[in-house]
Amino acid sequence: EAGVAQSPRYKIIEKRQSVAFWCNPISGHATLYWYQQILGQGPKLLIQFQNNGVVDDSQLPKDRFSAERLKGVDSTLKIQPAKLEDSAVYLCASSPRLENAFYTDTQYFGPGTRLTVL
Amino acid sequence: AQKVTQAQTEISVVEKEDVTLDCVYETRDTTYYLFWYKQPPSGELVFLIRRNSFDEQNEISGRYSWNFQKSTSSFNFTITASQVVDSAVYFCALSGDNQGGKLIFGQGTELSVKP
Numbered sequence: 001e002a003g004v005a006q007s008p009r010y011k012i013i014e015k016r017q018s019v020a021f022w023c024n025p026i027s028g029h030a031t032l033y034w035y036q037q038i039l040g041q042g043p044k045l046l047i048q049f050q051n052n053g054v055v056d057d058s059q060l061p062k063d064r065f066s067a068e069r070l071k072g073v074d075s076t077l078k079i080q081p082a083k084l085e086d087s088a089v090y091l092c093a094s095s096p097r098l099e100n101a102f103y104t105d106t107q108y109f110g111p112g113t114r115l116t117v118l
Numbered sequence: 119a120q121k122v123t124q125a126q127t128e129i130s131v132v133e134k135e136d137v138t139l140d141c142v143y144e145t146r147d148t149t150y151y152l153f154w155y156k157q158p159p160s161g162e163l164v165f166l167i168r169r170n171s172f173d174e175q176n177e178i179s180g181r182y183s184w185n186f187q188k189s190t191s192s193f194n195f196t197i198t199a200s201q202v203v204d205s206a207v208y209f210c211a212l213s214g215d216n217q218g219g220k221l222i223f224g225q226g227t228e229l230s231v232k233p
Contacts, residue, residue, distance in 0.1 A: 003162075033219075040225070040226075041225060042122075042209050042211070042224055042225055043163070043209075043221070043223050044223070045220050045221065048218065048219065048220065055218055056218060056220060089161060091163065093163075104151040104213040104215075104217070104219050106153070106165055106168050107165070107219070107221060108165060109155070109162055109163035109164075109165075110162065111161055111162040112161045112162065
């Protein structure tokens with residue numbers, strides 16, 4: 001079974017430029033997550049989708065970050081305009097079931113996209 | 119509030135030594151889930167184990183073992199007879215009920231196993 005795919009693996013941009021990341025979850029997985037991992041820290045959730053609906057985007061800086069999951073499969077995360085502090089690894093994860101209040105499924109992660117903002 | 123603390127930032131051992139990675143968590147939820155992930159230099163987070171709060175049985179998988187103690191809010195991870203391939207950053211994570219699957223990660227422990 002193929003794992004979570006992400007592209008690009010690396011991206012270097014100037015501040016104030018725009019950038020987009022792509023994620024293809026494990027086939028059939030209903031829930032998709034984007035995490036930001038700053039160097040030396042644990043990942044932090046940015047946004048969670050169930051199928052193509054947003055479940056939690058409370059920690060997404062909505063003035064510059066946006067994300068979508070069209071048709072409940074692939075997802076893109078965009079930053080516009082980028083700031084120096086956005087330099088991080090952006091991880092996509094997926095889990096098989098729809099999450100609910102009584103159950104937490106296991107999340108499987110992709111290789112991440114390492115973003116450097118100069 | 120939910121919190122995960124991994125007090126050990128870096129650990130260095132020599133191959134074949136046993137090593138224990140500590141994880142302490144805080145939650146007010148009665149039902150919650152604990153996870154360990156491994157992050158090798160390639161960057162991908164690799165799932166190792168998942169435990170729910172009602173299952174306090176210790177688990178052993180090959181050279182890996184996990185000790186879950188609710189009384190001390192700890193979920194420690196031991197690698198027996200460490201190998202160079204075990205070198206990675208290890209993360210402990212928590213998800214409580216009503217969190218909809220959101221994982222709260224610790225800061226990670228970087229393990230270096232030297233030959």
